[in-house]
Amino acid sequence: MSIQLNRKVSWILLVVTVIFFAVVKLYNNYKDRTLLTEENAKTIASLFTDDWEYKCVKDGSDGNLHYCFRDTELGFDFTIINDRDGSDLCTWDYDYCDILKERCAASLDELCSPHQAEWEMESRGGIISGKDKKKSSYSVSLTLTESTYADERRSLTDFYKNVWETVKAQDKKNAIDELIVYVRVKNESIHEGGEYTPQRGYIDHEDADDD
Numbered sequence: 001m002s003i004q005l006n007r008k009v010s011w012i013l014l015v016v017t018v019i020f021f022a023v024v025k026l027y028n029n030y031k032d033r034t035l036l037t038e039e040n041a042k043t044i045a046s047l048f049t050d051d052w053e054y055k056c057v058k059d060g061s062d063g064n065l066h067y068c069f070r071d072t073e074l075g076f077d078f079t080i081i082n083d084r085d086g087s088d089l090c091t092w093d094y095d096y097c098d099i100l101k102e103r104c105a106a107s108l109d110e111l112c113s114p115h116q117a118e119w120e121m122e123s124r125g126g127i128i129s130g131k132d133k134k135k136s137s138y139s140v141s142l143t144l145t146e147s148t149y150a151d152e153r154r155s156l157t158d159f160y161k162n163v164w165e166t167v168k169a170q171d172k173k174n175a176i177d178e179l180i181v182y183v184r185v186k187n188e189s190i191h192e193g194g195e196y197t198p199q200r201g202y203i204d205h206e207d208a209d210d211d
């Protein structure tokens with residue numbers, strides 16, 4: 001009886017030990033994923049650039065902590081929103097996108113004019129996950145007329161490439177990790193369009209659906 005009892009106790013202790021270390025590992029992983037705390041927010045700027053100056057931390061209306069910074073080189077304030085899931089949204093890219101728009105406006109207008117195209121640029125913000133670098137996604141949306149799209153959509157790759165290269169050339173901070181040129185059509189009856197990146201070239205969404 002005592003042997004069986006000892007085995008049962010040993011088995012229970014083993015299970016408890018395994019559970020304990022599993023919980024500790026999960027907790028440590030969660031801590032690693034959570035980049036910002038009030039203590040290390042003061043030194044986070046050095047992870048990205050010497051031009052970020054930490055100001056303060058505030059409670060956001062969204063229930064998350066908002067860490068306030070200033071870009072001393074470009075001259076604007078921004079925040080890093082510490083999401084509870086450990087992925088932090090950096091609003092720096094929204095302001096930087098506005099700067100890129102101003103830098104690129106004349107060149108993009110000149111590129112778009114022969115094709116009667118309109119353009120818009122936006123950023124989805126920068127995502128900081130764990131201790132990884134900030135990952136920033138930007139896009140340029142080109143709106144073509146229906147006739148241009150129907151007649152020239154497969155022959156405009158150089159146009160899309162020039163738009164992409166124009167934006168990248170003005171990215172003096174080398175902040176853009178992903179840049180996609182989206183193609184739209186004014187006539188809402190044709191809404192598929194396509195997208196361009198140097199890696200994949202131009203992909204027509206209608207052709208992709210047919211595949």
